[in-house]
Every structure is written in structure tokens, then in C-alpha cells.
Amino acid sequence: MPNGAETKLLLESYLLARIPFVSARTVERGRFLEILAEVADAKTFDIRVHTLSQGLRDLKTKQVISDDKSLLGALDMVGDLFQSRSNVTVVFTDVQHLGEDNEVSRRFADLAALAEEHGGCIVVISSDPVWKPLQRMGMSLALDLPDVDEMRAEIEGFLRQYSGAIPIEWGPQEFDQAASILAGITKIEALNILSTFVVKKSIVKDDLVALTRMKDSIFSELSGIERVVLNPADNKVGGLEGLRQWLDRKRSLLTMDLRDRGMRAPRGVLLIGVPGCGKSLSAKAIASDWQLPLYRLDMGAIFGAYVGQSENRLREALATADSVSPCVLWIDEIEKGLAGAGTESTGVTTRLVGQFLYWLQESRGRVFVVATANDVRALPQELLRTGRFDDMFFLDLPEPDERREIIEIYLRKYLRVQVPAELVSELVELSEGFAGSDLNAAVTEIGYEAIRVGDDNVPFDFYLKAFNNIIPLLRSAPERVEEIRQLRDRAIPASGRARTPEKIGGSRRVVLG
Structure with missing residues (x-):
């Protein structure tokens, strides 16, 4: 049942039962008053509304009953009203600090007791909690944002x-x-x-x-997440054909209504693999291609110095992401924030993992999560369970045809001349073992030289020299690359290329598409 309709039924029942005190939790005062007016018309309730700008007035006729706009003055007047008339409902719209034990909350408690004696009813509209002794004198309801x-x-x-x-x-x-x-x-x-x-x-x-x-x-100032400004020209991804095809199939589902099938919108992907192969760039490309805003959640910045601070920060960040959905939420190097759960000294980390997993599993916000990790073994196994992310992809060093595509993307971006195909082929051969970031660095150096001497004046030897000067990770730390590649059989290859099946530590992932 839609929240507005549910709220209307509850409100009507509370007024019919003459509950002396009703707290309405909402940030939409105007929408709640519209619902209240509908209830008043249907059941002919006598309802007065107090605002700090207009004082006390009749809800139906809009006639001003008192031009005393102060809250304390209104409380005194309503007290007299309850003693002189029965079955009157008064709505207060601008009440601050009602969650504390203070003069105002105690005055409301006295007024609620008077309302109970004379069949009156007080309704307080607020987005804040109410002082418990006062709340126990009546009932509460909530009006959420429109579903x-x-x-x-x-x-x-x-x-x-x-x-x-x-x-x-x-x-x-x-x-x-x-x-x-x-x-x-x-x-x-x-x-x-x-x-x-x-x-x-x-x-x-x-x-x-x-x-x-x-x-x-x-949402100009967001809490817990950072808005990433996108430039489509900067977010072209070469290779990764398997990942791109998978994303194309999911694209339209993010804004479809899937409730009649009992399904939720796609939740996201976990990208693992060799550093520099396009994990972070993929997050930007997804948001750019899908024409959705991109937000970045820095898990390392979530941790706070005080008890409960980290959990509150994460809860606030995820709630913000739900509010701005549909969107893409990029969590870069997720292992930095969630690694080590379950050890003796990481109680906070364990709670963060539980909180994040609950949100990932239960939230119905249309937030597509793109999480990247360089070392998936550092992540808690619960995060890798089927049903958390839609799928996990491994981004490996690009093959020759992928390197060609990547090189051509950067050449078109940084240069203003057509580079001969024969030279591109030679660059592809020279770049064996390069990651995407290595290719970018080499072509960037050529671009700098083109700016300095002119695009037509860069000799072909300089192209070759720029590529020969790059020392890729495969040469500087081959053992590191091989260690990361041990994880390939845990994920779908982002290239879309099928591999010879090897059963390593668990079930095989099947290449789709």
C-alpha cells in the first residue's frame, strides 16, 4: 500500500479514536496537511492549524482564529479552546526541540492530558523524534517520501x-x-x-x-559521498568487450518497474584484476554511457575516531546514495575499508561489513554499485557470495586487439593528425605486457611532444621511443602480476574471451554473452 494512503488511514483512525497526542514524522509538511484536509472533508472534523507565520487558523475555511504567532501563546489559547469545546483537533507545524525534556515538551504533555479529558487531539508535524514521556501519551505515524x-x-x-x-x-x-x-x-x-x-x-x-x-x-551538498564530474570524452574504455556487453544488457533494467516479477534492479559489479587495467575508468564509463550521476564512496575516509562514528558515517553515505538514485556508486579499492573483518582488533570493520552487506542485499534504491579491488583475497567472503553483487569480473592485461583499440582511443584524444596503421601495429607489438594506464602514459608523452613541436613534426621514432621508455608492471613486478592472476578463475573475464576451464578453489564462473 502506498505510504500516503496508509498514512491517511492511520490518521483518520487516530482522529476518530480521539487519541490525545499524535506525532507525525515527515519532511513534507505541505503534503501532510493536504492529506489532513482530505480526512477533514471526508469526516467533517473540526481542525485548527498553527504556524509561526500565520498563527492559528481554521483548516477548512482558512479563517484566522488568532494572530498570536508565538508557540507558547498558541499553547495557552489551545488549552482554553479544549476547555470550552470538545472534539477539537489542533495541528502544530513548527515545533523545535520536542525530543528533549524542556519547558515546551512538558507544556505539550500538560496540553495532551487536557485534550484527553475533553476529547481533544493534538497533532505535531516534525522530522525530529518526540520526548518519550510525551510520545507515550499518544500514537505516532510517519509519512515517507512518495514511492x-x-x-x-x-x-x-x-x-x-x-x-x-x-x-x-x-x-x-x-x-x-x-x-x-x-x-x-x-x-x-x-x-x-x-x-x-x-x-x-x-x-x-x-x-x-x-x-x-x-x-x-x-542535492548540492551530499553527506558521505563525493560527486564525480564526468566528461564523456575522458571516459572511453577500450577492450573489456565481455563487461561492456554485460552492461548493455543491464542498462535499461535500472529504471524499469520490476515489482510485478518480484525482482529488484541490477545491484552492481565487483571489478578485480591487474592494476591499471581500467577498473576505475570503467566506473566512470558506466555512469557516462548510462547518463547517470556518479558518486564516489571513499571507504578509507569512513573510519572515525569515536565509538559508532564509522558506522554512522557509512549509514549516512548509503542513505544519501539511495536518496539521489538512480545513480552509479563507485567504491574504489573496497578492500581498504572492509578488509580484516573477523579479526580480534577489527570490531568496527566487522560491523561496517555487516551494515554494508545488509544495505547491498535489502536496499531497493536504484543504486548501481561499481566496486573495485586489487586484492580480492583481503575481502570478507560474505561479500563475494552470490546475490551480493550481480557479478564479478576480472580485468587482465589487454590482448593485442584490445591494445590496438586503447592506443587508437588515446591517439585520437591527444593528437590532431592521423597516425599510419603500420605505426599503430608496431606500437601494439612494442606494448606487449602493458596495462591500459601504461598505454595512456606512452601516448600522453607523444601528445606533450606534439604540443611542443607541432603534431606534424613529431618523428615516428619518437612514438617508438615513448613506448620503449615505459616499464610496465609485468616487467617491474612480474611476481605481483602472477599473484593477482591466480584469481582469474574466481571471476568472469572482462574481455569476454573464454578460457580453458581450470577448477581452482570453487565453482567455475560462466562467460555470458
Whole structure:
């Protein structure tokens, strides 16, 4: 049942039962008052509303009952009102510090006792907790942000009033996607975004991409995660054909409504492999290709000096990611934050692992996680269990055809001349054992020389020299590369190339596509 409808039923039952004190937890005061007005119309309740800007007024007629805008003055007046009339409901919308034992919370407790004697009811709208002795005098309810169904109804209702006045290309599928994108923000925020499309005199299918960007702009200061600015030209990935095909199959599922099948949106991938082979670049490329905002969670920065601080930081960061979804959440070198769980000195790490796994398993936010790790053996085994991430991919040193593709990407990016195919082939041969980052470094050096002397004046010998000067990890630390390659059979090859089956420490991963 949508939260708005559930809240309406609960509120109606509390008012009919004349519960003396009702606390409503929500950040959408206006939306709650709309629900309250619907209840009042249906059941003819006598409801007064107090705000610090307008004082006390009648909910239905909007007539001002008292222009005393102070909270304490309103409490005195409501006390007199309860003694002179029965079955009156008063709603307070601007109450601060009601979670503490102070004069205001005690005044509300006295007023709640008076309301109980005279069949009155007090409703307090707040996003903060309520002082326990006061809360025990009544009941509580929560109005969450609109879910997908409620958001779709709001979108359709808003755009319906412009039907015929402006062209609207959206059909059922576009309304579903728009609702999925805008879920997680308030009703007024969603309608403000839609208003910007209305003023341009048309609603087209391409506006769905802009919806994500505009939703992202609402969260200017994010807690716990860092917004990564994307430049599509900087996020081209060469090779990794298997990973790219897998992502293409998952792309549209992130914003589809899969509830009728009892399924959730794709959760993400864990990328492991040789350093410099494109794990971090893949996270940027996914967000760029999918036209979604990218956020980075630094697990190393999560740890705090005080008890509970690390857990609170992680909880806040993951909640923020859910709020800004649909998005891509990049967790670079995840082993730095979650390695060592279960040892005697890492109680905090163990709790962080449990908290992260619970979110990964249970959260229904449309957050696609791209986690990278250089040493998967340092990660807790619970993280690698099927059902956490959708799949795990191994990124190895690129093969010749992959190196060619990567080299050509960087040559087009850094140079303004066409490089002969014969020279590219020679560079491919020279770069045996290079990682993607090594190829980037070599072509970058050529680019610097092109800027210095002009693109047409860089001799071919300089191209070869730039590549010969690179010492790849395979030459500087071959034992390290071989150690990492021992993990290949635990994951799907990102290249898409099938390998000769070798059973090493567990079940085989099957190459898809």
C-alpha cells in the first residue's frame, strides 16, 4: 500500500479514536496537511492549524482564529479552546526541540492530558523524534517520501492539466521511468522539476535524461559521498568487450518497474584484476554511457575516531546514495575499508561489513554499485557470495586487439593528425605486457611532444621511443602480476574471451554473452 494512503488511514483512525497526542514524522509538511484536509472533508472534523507565520487558523475555511504567532501563546489559547469545546483537533507545524525534556515538551504533555479529558487531539508535524514521556501519551505515524506509485500519480496529475495545451510525448513506459527517477525526493521538488519542462512548451522522451540531472542538482551538498564530474570524452574504455556487453544488457533494467516479477534492479559489479587495467575508468564509463550521476564512496575516509562514528558515517553515505538514485556508486579499492573483518582488533570493520552487506542485499534504491579491488583475497567472503553483487569480473592485461583499440582511443584524444596503421601495429607489438594506464602514459608523452613541436613534426621514432621508455608492471613486478592472476578463475573475464576451464578453489564462473 502506498505510504500516503496508509498514512491517511492511520490518521483518520487516530482522529476518530480521539487519541490525545499524535506525532507525525515527515519532511513534507505541505503534503501532510493536504492529506489532513482530505480526512477533514471526508469526516467533517473540526481542525485548527498553527504556524509561526500565520498563527492559528481554521483548516477548512482558512479563517484566522488568532494572530498570536508565538508557540507558547498558541499553547495557552489551545488549552482554553479544549476547555470550552470538545472534539477539537489542533495541528502544530513548527515545533523545535520536542525530543528533549524542556519547558515546551512538558507544556505539550500538560496540553495532551487536557485534550484527553475533553476529547481533544493534538497533532505535531516534525522530522525530529518526540520526548518519550510525551510520545507515550499518544500514537505516532510517519509519512515517507512518495514511492514510485505515488510519484507516478503526482506526475500524471500534474501533466494532465496541460494536456492539449502543450505536446506531451510520454506514454505509460515514460511515466513509469519518470516515477522511478523522481522517487526519493519530495512532491514539491518533483513538481518544480516538471514545471521547468512545462515552460519550454513541450514534454519529449529525451526529457527523461534531463530528469536525472535535475534531480541530482537538488542535492548540492551530499553527506558521505563525493560527486564525480564526468566528461564523456575522458571516459572511453577500450577492450573489456565481455563487461561492456554485460552492461548493455543491464542498462535499461535500472529504471524499469520490476515489482510485478518480484525482482529488484541490477545491484552492481565487483571489478578485480591487474592494476591499471581500467577498473576505475570503467566506473566512470558506466555512469557516462548510462547518463547517470556518479558518486564516489571513499571507504578509507569512513573510519572515525569515536565509538559508532564509522558506522554512522557509512549509514549516512548509503542513505544519501539511495536518496539521489538512480545513480552509479563507485567504491574504489573496497578492500581498504572492509578488509580484516573477523579479526580480534577489527570490531568496527566487522560491523561496517555487516551494515554494508545488509544495505547491498535489502536496499531497493536504484543504486548501481561499481566496486573495485586489487586484492580480492583481503575481502570478507560474505561479500563475494552470490546475490551480493550481480557479478564479478576480472580485468587482465589487454590482448593485442584490445591494445590496438586503447592506443587508437588515446591517439585520437591527444593528437590532431592521423597516425599510419603500420605505426599503430608496431606500437601494439612494442606494448606487449602493458596495462591500459601504461598505454595512456606512452601516448600522453607523444601528445606533450606534439604540443611542443607541432603534431606534424613529431618523428615516428619518437612514438617508438615513448613506448620503449615505459616499464610496465609485468616487467617491474612480474611476481605481483602472477599473484593477482591466480584469481582469474574466481571471476568472469572482462574481455569476454573464454578460457580453458581450470577448477581452482570453487565453482567455475560462466562467460555470458
